[in-house]
Amino acid sequence: xxxxxxxxxxxxxxxxxxxxxxxxxxxxxxxxxxxxxxxxxxxxxxxxxxxxxxxxxxxxxxxxxxxxxxxxxxxxxxxxxxxxxxxxxxxxxxxxxxxxxxxxxxxxxxxxxxxxxxxxxxxxxxxxxxxxxxxxxxxxxxxxxxxxxxxxxxxxxxxxxxxxxxxxxxxxxxxxxxxxxxxxxxxxxxxxxxxxxxxxxxxxxxxxxxxxxxxxxxxxxxxxxxxxxxxxxxxxxxxxxxxxxxxxxx
Ligand code: 13P
Numbered sequence: 001x002x003x004x005x006x007x008x009x010x011x012x013x014x015x016x017x018x019x020x021x022x023x024x025x026x027x028x029x030x031x032x033x034x035x036x037x038x039x040x041x042x043x044x045x046x047x048x049x050x051x052x053x054x055x056x057x058x059x060x061x062x063x064x065x066x067x068x069x070x071x072x073x074x075x076x077x078x079x080x081x082x083x084x085x086x087x088x089x090x091x092x093x094x095x096x097x098x099x100x101x102x103x104x105x106x107x108x109x110x111x112x113x114x115x116x117x118x119x120x121x122x123x124x125x126x127x128x129x130x131x132x133x134x135x136x137x138x139x140x141x142x143x144x145x146x147x148x149x150x151x152x153x154x155x156x157x158x159x160x161x162x163x164x165x166x167x168x169x170x171x172x173x174x175x176x177x178x179x180x181x182x183x184x185x186x187x188x189x190x191x192x193x194x195x196x197x198x199x200x201x202x203x204x205x206x207x208x209x210x211x212x213x214x215x216x217x218x219x220x221x222x223x224x225x226x227x228x229x230x231x232x233x234x235x236x237x238x239x240x241x242x243x244x245x246x247x248x249x250x
Contacts, residue, residue: 002206004222005162005229006245007038007061007123008236009091009210010045019045022237023052029242033057035229037245038089039236040123043077050086061089061123064097067110079118090115091231092122093149095168105148112149116157123162123231124149125210126189130169138167139188146192158197159204163189164231170211172233176221182209183224190226215243223249 014022019041030037040061041049050060066076082090092115093108108124115122126145128138142165150158165185170176177185186207194202209221210231221227235241 002204002228004035004249005038005206005208006035006218006241007040007089007091007162007164007208007229007231008241009063009094009231009233010039010041010236011063011096011233012042013237014042014045016045016048020048020052023049023058025239026242027053027056027058029239030057030245032246035245038123040089040091046082046085046087059088060086061091062087062120063091063094065090065092065111065115065120067107067114069114079114079120082120083118087120089121089123089162091164092124093145094125095127095166095171105145108145108149109151112161113152116153116161121160121162123164123208125164125166125231127166127168127171127211133167133169138185142185142188143192146189147196150193150196153197155197155201158193158201162206162208163193164208164210165189166210166231172212174212176212176217177209179220179224182221183226186224186226213244215240215247218244219247219250222247 038059038061040063062082065079092111097103112122126142128141132141167177189207190202193205206228208229208231209227213230213232214235
């Protein structure tokens, strides 16, 4: 049985003070113990959030890391730094980083390997654009992203990596993929991991859906057989995140 996961991606939102206020609000509302709840927050907020989530079920996540240990990379954050302050998960290859910061599949793979080297679990984002969906190449695109991101992983790493399927057209648009659309691609992702590492591994890998998830649509999306939870943007910045975590699966 895969443990369900709900991860928030705050993106470039909340000052450290606002971050503490939001965590305090959420920790009172979250009442599910049996799922992994992760808050992926801006680097500047990590220390404040690490303190606020002490003695709760919430785990600390970062939004990005660099693939080198240290050196002349102005403005970047290394896995060593994240590890020291208790980061357990890190988002890698979000479509916003791929498009605005030119991260490609090779860079994504290097970051995935570096995160594992430091015991941090990567949440790898994959997803197609609207044009790619309309051109009928969604599955091809996703398979390439998965295969390249997971290159050279051990079976154990492939079991613990988290994949987030985030169709680009569903991010921040209020237009989520239908349950069937999301399930179809999450199934394909699991199949692809099975081809790479064997079915025993792929049955353990958690696959999330992301893109306009909210407290109203989460329960149906998360009930699909290959969807193990969600990666949540906008709704993770408010109380609704607790509704997503607490959602009873239908
Ligand atoms: P929204 O939930 O705001 O659509 O964002 C999804 C996302 O990009 C999470 O990483």
